[in-house]
Amino acid sequence: MSLDDTLKVNGLYIMLFLRTSPHTTNNFHWGLYLHRNPQQGGTKYHIKNQGSGWIADHGPTSGVLKSFLLVGLLQIAAIPNNWEDHVDQQLRTYDSVLNDLSDMTCRVWIFLVLALLQKEVNGYKILKCTDLTALEADIMAWGNQNAASADANHQPRPVSISKFL
Incomplete structure (x- = not known):
């Protein structure tokens, strides 16, 4: 059994990464991960700063839990x-306009795309959480709680479920 067997098929996960060592409270790089299956992994979605702008850096990964500086x-x-294709399209919505949006960061991008997943489509909402501010606080608290373990490179990395799922 691989560690990736602990991930739920078609689960959408927030990925937090350390930016500093030791960790500075609430200072993370943010990404999303859509898990497809234990054998092939899934897709990592994030944006990264390149020069004076931002670029989308989405792609398949089969070892998400081995990502460098991953908190969990x-x-x-x-x-x-x-619904996987619909979610993929929503998560790529802003890819071509990242540098046209003011105050862009990886965290800002996350909440822009999560807002899209809150919208009802054919009677269904992908993201059931109605309060993105509360979700952000939940994510930050979880990240801060697990940051010291990531800084010490403890394995395995935690896989948890938000109370807003």
Whole structure:
């Protein structure tokens, strides 16, 4: 059994990464991960700063829990079968305009795309949480709680479920 077997198929996870050592409270790099299956892994979605701007850096990964400086994964949604392509499209919505949006950061991008997942489509909402501010506080608290372990490179990295799932 691989460690990735602990991830839920079609689970959408927040990924937090350390930016400093020792950790500075609430200072994370943010990403998303959509887990497809234990054998092939899933897709990592994030943006990164390149020069004076931002670029989308999305792609498949089969070893998400081995990512450098990863704090852990916090599940925020469960994607129904056959909705994976819709979610992928929503998570790529801002890719071509990242540098046109003021005050862009990886955290800002996360909440822009999560707001899209809150919208009802055909009677269904992917992200059930209605309060993104409360979700952000939950994510930050979880990240701060697990940051020292990540800084010490303790394995395995935690995989948890948000109380807003």
